[in-house]
Amino acid sequence: MPTLTVNYLDEIRTVEFTAGKVIGEVILTSGFPLEQPCAGRGTCGKCKVLAEGALSYLDEIERKFLLKAEREANVRLACRARIIGDAQVTLTPVVVYSNKAFTQSNEFKTNDHPLGLAIDLGSTTVAAFIVSLKTGDVYAGSAVLNQQTIFGADVITRLSVAESEPVKLSALAQASIYQAIAALKLSKRVLARVERVHIVGNTAMHHLLMQYPVHTLVMLPFQPHDRSAIYDAGSFFSSLFPLQAKVSLAPLIDGFVGSDTTACLAHFRFDRPRGPVLAIDLGTNGEVMATNGHDILVASTAAGPAFEGVNISCGTRAVDGAIVDAQLDDGHLRLTTIGNRPPVGLTGSGLLSVVNMLKCAGVVDVSGRLIDDNHLIPVEEGEDGIAQVKFSLTVALTQMDIRELQKAKGAIRVATDIVLERLGIKPEDLRCVYLTGAFGSQLNTDAILGVGLIPNVDRARIKLSPNGAGLGAAMFLRDESLRIGEELAARTAHVELDLEPEFNLRFVESMGLE
Template identity: 35%
Template sequence: MRYTDFHISISAEEVCRLLDGHKSTLGGELAEELEEMLPEAFERLEPEAFLGVGDTEGVLYEEEAEEGQEALYVITTVGEALSGWSGELFREGDCVKAMLADAIADHCLFQMDRQLREPVLGLCRQQGLGIRRRLEAPQDAPMEIQKKALQVSGAGEGGMEITEGLMYRPVKSACQVFLLTRDRDQFFWEHDCSGCPDTSCRMRKGRPPVLEVETVDRDGLKRRRIRGHVQAGQSILETLRAWGIYLDAPCGGRGTCGKCRIRLVKGELAVTEADRSHFSEEELERGVRLACRAHPAGDCVIRLKEAREDAFYIPGSREKAGEESLERKSAEKAGRKGVAVDIGTTTVAMELADLETGERPRIYTSLNTQRQYGADVISRIQAADEGKAKEMQDCIRDVLREGLARLTDGGKEHIDRMVIGANTTMVHLLMGYPCHSLGVYPFMPCSTERIDTDGQALLGEAAEDFDVSVFPGVSAYIGGDITAGLYALDFHRKEEVSVLVDLGTNGEMAVGNKDRILAASAAAGPAFEGDNIICGTGSIPGAICGARWNGQQMELQTIGGGAPVGICGTGIIEAVYEMMEAGILDETGRLEEPWDEEGFPLDGEGKIRIFQKDIREIQLAKAAVRAGLETLLAACGVEARDVDTFYIAGGFGCQLDIEKAAGIGLLPQDCVGKARPAGNTSLEGALRYLREAGGGAAVDEIAGKVREISLSTDRNFQQLYMEYMYFGEDEE
């Protein structure tokens, strides 16, 4: 396997460390020399890596040798041009530049080593393998292992050579060997400098800390034990991400949401200010910490409740996340197949369809694991700006690859087409487009055009070769998922005026018919997904999804009917309505005493409460949605009573009690009786596109017809936003 997806930058400080470790070295003229060399350095740089799995027979020291032991052999090189540059400069008599060129090449090799960590761990996860040890010659293995690596990795076929002295050409190349294990929960990737005989190395560090993770289920029963090195500078949350362990972090690891909770079992983790703001002294004494703020200085053992994707319930879908439909068609393999995809900010849904019969035998749903970088699109844009774009792209591609494998029985069934609906940010992250301009005024996307590509270009050379189409969007915040929804609901053919409201992580809405369509996006935030709510959770078993006040206490409904573990979006809408009706909170959203300080308990034990902060989050979200909808209706020249149908899209909309939603002012009263849960309209639009000839032209027409109303600059919206901050519906 050949890998070239490196993103190399050259740091003057790091080059300095490789020379003699003092910043003063690159002062004055030397710094100018380095600056002058950079353009040519990048021209000469040709970074590539070669990877292959093979046996270890005859190339290990006796203590490492095991019968049947396999290893991953990795060779990295900066290429001949950069590798030989130092020698050229020495021959020309320019010793200063020669030393700089040598340090630049080493600096690039070190970066390549770090950047290979994620793809290598990802490859191991896909194969169900772990890494039990990293070896480097000659300290960990005989030099003959470098010759074996050349053969197994394919680097020889790629033009590299090895001398009789077992040194590589190009000279600036490195070899690492990773001993593999069937224990998929070992991740010992890091080089252990403490065991390396090269004590003069300027990059020398101590032994990397070993992190041991015990994961438990909601009953406290142990599920997995994971062990590996913590990379220098990484938090525990970042380490868990690299290991493929999902831990909810809606704030993107900024220490503000308090959801990435872990418990220290052994070792030391400093208590941070963020820890103190979320946990009591008793909890801190028990070792409770935020994973995003925890940086181990030494070995430690932690315990966490690992979020299981196969337990994440998506209302309106036929299955739980991570599971495929049990419905199977015996004649399935006969027809042409397509896969429809909806990439949401929180969840991903994929459905297999027979393009000839229209049968839909299987569906796959999963969390969008980009969620660990932030719950909403703004957080994802910020994370991309901070250098996490490639990691988030890998996240969504991994989900798509897993979904395809599950839908096609491990690739046994051929796919002809895939159609994807997604909001603009999700498309940018999927395609690798820069996201910065999405988050700053005037919020310009790189492109909103329909994308036509193929499976291998989208998912890598190992993917099947099938056609891929991505729905066109309208703007930075009116994406292809809305275009897909309008297409699924026939807005472009309707005579009557209809409304589409998608109450997911973002609040998008559209009003119109075949003559014109107006659309807007309201910054509702992730409250409707259970985020930014202190006891909030996603749609998992045990999440409170319904509530009714019986005069003395709340009667609760949970997903799956089990004991309550938190409250999801529909649950908090119903609870707030019931609390308002019971006089527990007033129309301004203020909780009455004594609940204003300690929160109102929903469950009998008082563990799950609604706090004043939660009420404010719901007020902000519902005011944005309602004001946005009223602004759109006014711009269209109609009132709510003139609308024929209100389509409430998304999993949230499928379970939403419309009367209670109207009761708190989230939707107009005229919506009651006209509201129709529409399910996942983005997925339905993708399925229709798969089946219909001329779908591309139709969706392009719809996207071109939609006119966005910018709420941020609309005075009417600002006034309505303040009015709808109150609870209840104004009487006409």
């Protein structure tokens, strides 16, 4: 049988296969991660790999997504190229960030404090944090792509697969957690001091990880199989965590609102608010949380992965060259990229900032349409006939990208408006608005307000907290904080947006960039 040699970071694996399979299918049998936001349908062009050997000829879809330089460098789409005989592929690392310091000290590597691991199992990204159980300090964090995305960014698709293959979806989640922990680069000596592990995630991620029945989540009224806290799940995970560690999971709230929201509520101290507060977790499955000082309401909304740079033609994670901000300075376009490198793509924050900048320049109207009568920033027609604005030879924003952002924005905004209305809160009365999740710390508050992602509030009241769920999970490593989380979950009411009168109409109205 022919073999495929797969190179990922510093590791090489060889897999035997039946000739004629697509590269992506064979890569997945190697156990290495592969990013496929469209679930291998050939519609996103994101599963690029460096491939050599006995391969099929480029097809029409590959020619559409691959630049001439990429084709000459033997780049192929893993969902399209078929392997005829022996071949070799090199995969791009899917680490979002690795061993990112949260403090200025590396003393946890040398002191004797007992340690804990906090895990945020997100739909797109899985994050891990190393925490002192003595002081509560979060020392460092890392994040990797959730390997479940091989089935696409859509969580409902994963739930459907899990009805027949629950072990496979759980294994992919556990593999992602393992990679996130590995990205922390902890020594065996440090791992030996890990005494507690706490995992949070939305209801779907929680159920997929624990192999719970998911049929109640794929049909109305979308209820969890079990929302209870789990206090000692170590035996379920076998060798995933240090053997001495006690593994726990916080309680879910209701519907798709899971323990990641419980963690955010704890982190933002909804147990003792000083007046009306709003918090929004921006991600593939967005959560809106609000309190009037007494009652707490939450809602889950399917924002889609645009905030994480997925389903965007030139979307990217936070890598060198990723656009994170855009300004119009005296008629000149000024892009801010990570590492001040030439632009390679748009992050979620970059997408929001670019669209807001184009709106301010009159290139995009409030309906989201690109207007081709601006001499400052030209709008041109792409190869597929779709209007676009180019920022470099390889990076552009298309009309379809703007529509993806509008859908995500509309989902968050309508959920926010409904929750605030239910609590009788006027935007001007909000003491604080917390934004957490996919954007990280690069989010531009002018862009947030400019496109109408949130209601109009004083900029000084907007607080960015990139890792609300993860930091809440870090709190739950301590029993007294976990009890606070349990109390918050019990007293929080869930707003079912699907049952809201005229929800669809309000969603469409909320897609406007105002």
